[in-house]
Amino acid sequence: MSTTPETITGPDRRADLLERLTRVRMRIGNATRAAGRDAEPELIVVTKFFPASDVALLASMGVRQVGENRDQEAVAKAAETVAQGIELEWNFIGQLQSNKAKSVVRYAATVQSVDRAALVTALDNAMEREIGRRAEAGLPERAPLNVLIQLDLREDPSEPEEGTGFGRGGADPAGMLDLAALVASARHLRLRGLMAVAPLGTDPAPAFARLMELSARLRARHPEAGVVSAGMSQDLEAAVAAGATHLRIGSDVLGPRPGLL
Numbered sequence: 605m606s607t608t609p610e611t612i613t614g615p616d617r618r619a620d621l622l623e624r625l626t627r628v629r630m631r632i633g634n635a636t637r638a639a640g641r642d643a644e645p646e647l648i649v650v651t652k653f654f655p656a657s658d659v660a661l662l663a664s665m666g667v668r669q670v671g672e673n674r675d676q677e678a679v680a681k682a683a684e685t686v687a688q689g690i691e692l693e694w695n696f697i698g699q700l701q702s703n704k705a706k707s708v709v710r711y712a713a714t715v716q717s718v719d720r721a722a723l724v725t726a727l728d729n730a731m732e733r734e735i736g737r738r739a740e741a742g743l744p745e746r747a748p749l750n751v752l753i754q755l756d757l758r759e760d761p762s763e764p765e766e767g768t769g770f771g772r773g774g775a776d777p778a779g780m781l782d783l784a785a786l787v788a789s790a791r792h793l794r795l796r797g798l799m800a801v802a803p804l805g806t807d808p809a810p811a812f813a814r815l816m817e818l819s820a821r822l823r824a825r826h827p828e829a830g831v832v833s834a835g836m837s838q839d840l841e842a843a844v845a846a847g848a849t850h851l852r853i854g855s856d857v858l859g860p861r862p863g864l865l
């Protein structure tokens with residue numbers, strides 16, 4: 605990783621993280637009250653580009669769910685924190701090549717970025733092998749893999765996708781129910797709901813409203829798939845107002861990502 609030591613160590617890092625995390629938790633609380641909702645959405649802290657030492661500090665502050673978007677980086681951090689006895693739920697939130705499925709099912713509780721049929725098959729096959737591997741090694745059983753279908757909320761899919769340093773991606777909403785049926789019929793996958801990133805440079809509210817409509821349509825067929833993962837640092841208030849159940853917050857907790865400074 606290219607993270608400079610100044611951004612990751614020093615006695616002030618704990619205080620810095622705690623201050624940012626507290627501010628984000630307050631924003632979530634305020635947004636929840638403003639929306640008249642009873643329960644706060646779950647916070648997933650996106651730790652990509654930041655070291656395992658930050659993940660450990662966040663865990664000590666009560667963070668239970670983290671998100672990562674690159675397999676190689678996530679593998680290393682999950683191994684480091686597991687070695688320290690830290691229990692966390694790992695969410696894979698990035699574009700995923702089918703040949704990485706085998707690796708991801710070793711540490712991820714949830715893959716939020718399922719956007720095509722081939723990936724559903726690859727993840728289910730990888731789970732089959734992982735279950736066998738664990739049994740042979742005498743390791744604890746692997747729970748079914750939670751899956752969110754990532755949807756592309758752009759009105760015009762020819763608009764550029766890149767722009768913030770990560771691919772936005774997602775499946776065409778027209779194919780949502782077919783993809784959902786495939787996940788639901790897989791042996792080792794559990795369909796939990798939807799994930800989306802608001803399109804760049806526009807008001808996120810209409811996009812999140814559309815996501816909630818799609819979620820209602822999904823739940824009519826799959827009542828167990830009520831998760832709506834939406835909302836990042838810049839648009840968490842809009843996501844809470846729309847009804848998101850999970851928020852994925854990176855830079856407002858960790859600080860600016862090293863590559864984007």
Ligand SMILES: *Cc1c(COP(=O)(O)O)cnc(C)c1O
Binds near residue numbers: 697770801853854855
């Ligand atoms: C990086 C990332 C986030 C977090 O974004 P921030 O703007 O840093 O809060 C959320 N979702 C996905 C899919 C990401 O890749």
